[in-house]
Structure formats: C-alpha cells, structure tokens
Amino acid sequence: MSITVHQVIGGAGPYDAITTQAVRYRKLFDAWGWSGQDTAVHIDPRVGDAFKPMRSLAPAPGDVVFAQYSAYTPGLSELLRWHDRSLVLCQNITPPEWFWAYDPLTALQCYLGRREATRVMESATVPAGASRYTAEEFGADTVIPILFEPERYGAPGPDERPGPGGLVGPPERGGEVLFVGRLCPHKRHDALIRAVALLRARHRPDATLRIVGEPVNESYGTMVQELGDQLLGDAFSWERGISQDDLADRYRRAHVLCCMSEHEGFCVPILEAFHFGLPVVGRPSGGVAEVAGDAAILTEDEDLGVIAGLLDVVLGDAELRAELRARGRARLQVYDEANTAAALKAAIERVVALTPAVGR
Template sequence: MNVHQVLSGAGPHDAVSNQARAFRGLFGQWGWGGQDVAAGIDPRVGRSFAPLAALAPAPGDTLLIHYSAYAPKLRGVLERPERKVLLSHNVTPARWFWDYEPRIAIQCALGRQQLPEYAARCEVVAGVSAFNAAELGSDRVVPILFDPAGLGAPRTQEPAGPPNLLFVGRLAPHKRQDELIRLVVLLRANGVPDARLTLVGEPMKPWYLEELRRLAGMLAPGAVTFKTGLTTAELAAEYRAASLFVGLSEHEGFCIPLLEAFHVGVPVIVRPVGGTPEVAGDAALFASDPDLAVTAELCRLALEDTELRATLRERGAARVAHFAHGPVAAQLRALLDR
C-alpha cells in the first residue's frame, strides 16, 4: 500500500509537519510506501518533503491531506482520481487576528470557508480531536501521535526556586499570553509575591513578541521571560523547572503541550475550549471562569496543595497512556486501510 501525504506547508518545528514525519515512520514500519509533498517548504526541513509538483501517485494509492490552513494550491489534488483522506488539524477563527494582522485573518477566514468543500470531495474525513471532526460532521478521530522520548523521564521531585508558571505555544492573540501576564501580576499582588512566568513559543510576527515584552515590562517588570527557538532538550528543561503549566488559549484544536506537561509531571490549569477538554480529561484544573482573579486562586491552590499536585500528576500520567503510540497508530491504520 502507498500513502502520499499532502501538506499546505512544511516546516522544521510546526505540529503538522512533525505529525506527517511521525506518520511516515509508521508507514515504513508497516511496509507502506509513498511520498510526502507540500505546497510550501521551509529550506530547513531538508529532503523530508518534496514540492507539490512532485506528487505522482499510482492507481490504487491513497492521498492523505493534512488540512491546517488556507490551501488553494492543493485544490488540484482534489481533482485526482485516487482515494483521498482528509485529516483536519483545525484552523483558528479569523476574529483573533483582524485587529493585529489582517492578512493572517483573511487566510484563516478563507481556510475555514474552504474546509467544508475540501472535506466534501474526500472519501474519508477525520480530525485530530473529536472537536475538529465534529466541525466536519464526522466522528472519525486520529489524535496527535505523541512521542515523549525527547522530554526524558518524568521528573521525580518538585523544582527548586520561586513559583514558575509556564505556557508553551505560538505567540499569537488567541493564545492569550496577554492574560497570562496579567495573571502573574494578580498572583504577585495576592499571596505569591515571587511568582514568575515563562512563555515559550515562536511569535506570529516579530512585532507581536515586542508588544508582549512591552506589556510584561509595564505590568510585571522582571517577572516574565520569553524564550523562542528552543531545542527539544531546552524545552524539556523548561517543563522540569515549571511549578504549573497554565494555558488560557481561546481556541485549541488539540494542544500537544498538555501531554508534554503531563508526561514530565507538571500540574496543569487550562481553559476548557476546543479540543483541550478531551485531551486533558480529568487531569487538569479547568479555568472556566473568565475572571482572572478566579484563575489566580486556582493557581494558588495548585501551588500550595501537595495532595492535589500528586493527584494531578497521577492523572496526567494516565492521560499520556491514553494517547500511547500503539492505540493511536491503530486508529491511523484503521482510517487509511480500505
């Protein structure tokens, strides 16, 4: 069997490209062939992806389309006679970008508008979460193939030093790093005076990182650290140094950092939006109230209650096991097998 993966863009660090690489590894183990192509390719990915024009499936092959962005160049793939499977990684709603980067907002709006058309022209449709699949009227789910090996073994002791909140994710408006900055201000003013915040992720634009730096410097000088371009080992070190993982994103299709935090043993507080509740299960405290003062109290509870922290670590390990390699690989194979 040959499965050809088709992406709108391939990069060295993005979740969709990483997922495609992981899938290709599985295909090789199963004795399946095929090639991986993308409409746009970052030179840093090397030869792991070929240009879209190189796509040359044979009769009977399967095309796996990873959908995560506006992809007009992939429209020609829909015209091909081979069996097509679409896997939706979700597209962020445009409303989060209009006030910051209208060009990105337009691409998001078009991407969400285009998605139902692409789905209708594929024989099989699925999402990386039930949230993503439901947007397309499907109940087929193939979660992210999570490999914690690069993060090392779960930590065995609490981190030293002052309380450190961590968030890992793209620096973008819908990820709400601005609220996390305000949250650490509340904590420092209400019983946790030495609280710190570490924000890890690549900015949607360099100027957006500078805006967040200015906000942090104005509201919490010296309390917020920004880190970009980390290696896997450096990312693992940030998780090991974290007292809490706190995510206040307004939109998430899946949220891999939840599983990363669970694996290392970092208690998690997260806003229950999109795919986060099905990833977190019962292993996180949900910040359902929009009032940041309520979230600050949740953080204090999770920092101070050792029994609660132990329970969250235990439940987090169970969530990682739920998304173990074997079951997810079986779901993928069931999706692609005829």
C-alpha cells in the same frame, strides 16, 4: 496488505509540527510495508529532499492520498476531487477573528483555510480530525489524535521541583508558572500575564511567569513583552527558538502550566506538561477539555482572580499536585503513540475498503 500512501501537507519546514508528524507517519508507513511519496505546497530548503512539490504528485488510481489540513492549501481540494481515495486529517484552523487586528495576513490565511476546509473535507473519502472537537467542527466522524512522542522530551524529572535552599515543591511565596505555545492573540498571553500579576499581588509576591514560543509577528511579540514588563517586571520572561532539550528543562523547572488559550484544536503542551508531571490550570477551550480530561483544573470563569486563586491553590497543595500528576499520567495512556498509530492505520484501511473499485 500493501498500500501506497502519498502524504500532502501545506508547508514543510524544519521546526514545523505538521512536518514532524508527517515524517513520523512515513516511518510508520515504512514499518507497515507501505510505500508512497511525501509532498508539500511550500518547501523550506532546509528539509532537504524529504518532501517533493505537491504539483509533482500523480497518484495512481489505487493509491491513497493522506492530507494533513492545517492551513489554506492551494490545489488540495482539486487533487481530492479527481482522486478517489483520500484521508484528510484536519488539525483545526484558528478563526480569523483573532488575527484581523494583529496580523491581517494570518487572518486571511485562516479565513481562506476555514472556507476551503468544507470543500476539502467533503472531497475526502474519510475526513478526520485531530480531536473530537475538531472532527465535529469540520464535519468528520473519525478521530486521529496527534502522534505524541514522549521520548522526544527525555526523562520527566523529579515529581516535585527543587526550590531555593534545596526545598521540595514551589517556594511558599512563589512558584514558576509556565506556558508554551506560539504568541498568537487567541492564546491570550495578555490574560495569562494579568492572572499571574494578580497571583503576585494577592497571594504569592515572588511568583514568576515564563512563556515560550515564537510570535505571530514581531509587533505582537513586542506588545506581549511590554505587557509582561509592565505588570510583572523581572518576574516575566519570554523565550523563543529554544532547543528541544531546553524546552524539556523549562518544563522540569516549572511548577504549574497555565493555558488561557481561547481556541485550541488539540493543545500538545498539555500532554507535554503531563509527561513532565506538571499540574495544568486554564480554560476549557476547544480541544483542551477533551485532551486534559479530569487531569487539569479548567474554568470558563471570566474573573482572572479565580485563575490566580487556582494557581495559588495548586502551588500550595502538595496532595493536589500529586493527584493531578497521577491523573495526567493516566491521560498520557489515552494518547499513547500505539493508539494513534492504530487509529491512523484503521482510517487508511477504511479508505481502501470504502473505495474497492478503481475510479469513481
């Protein structure tokens, strides 16, 4: 069955995860013999002509509109209201409460995005979420996980990381803790820095923390940098704008990934850590517990000393790390690219099946 699927996203940019997903989805559609146009409300000139302005989209009655909803998208709910075949995949939107004090414009976007989400999801023929958590939060019954492509990251590297003097595994008094993700308030880099400071003060004086990600704004980035410098000194490093190869290198060099985030719709870095055989420790917020399954050690404990203790336990126990690695690789099977592609195809075919007649 040949279907015409038009994609809609809020913003198309060269380093944007949603854009990357849309490009990959189009390759899948091409492989299935489906046609269509990819559109966005805001288009960065660097993406070339791969995306057309959303306002130019005029779907024929039998076409399917597939929107990825991750931020306030002006005009989307109107488009969905008058077009009778649509799939909306919600990627979750962070509650604005996390941003009012640090980035009011982002807070406003989140506020509008979450408010509009109800209308957008209600207007969709099939509403879906990127995780069960997101689906439930935004009133959807279908889950289409993130399209995780391990080949983008290259080989995982050795199971245990080389240490100083050619040792295998984390050094006795140290170990590198890694976190990858935007520097946003809800990711709680402040809690992560304090947890690693406690790790150094109580258990491993040579432990280090590396965070990788773009800040929500320069001011917030400076606040995180200052806290890191103050509590960890040279043991703290923050990198931004690094290439995919460099990111893979950071994963290969790290000994454990620690995610203290308090709101995650999905949390791709967890799958990335599993791919690189990195143990994962953190909080079971939002979609984290669902994605990690039994392959991560998660706790809601408010005591950061417990996180420090967990990091110490994981860094010091090779058997535990091996078990977490094995479970992590098993979790990757659940998020295999083929499974996501099948879920996406089934959802679009369901849209068509639910709306056999042309016009509403």
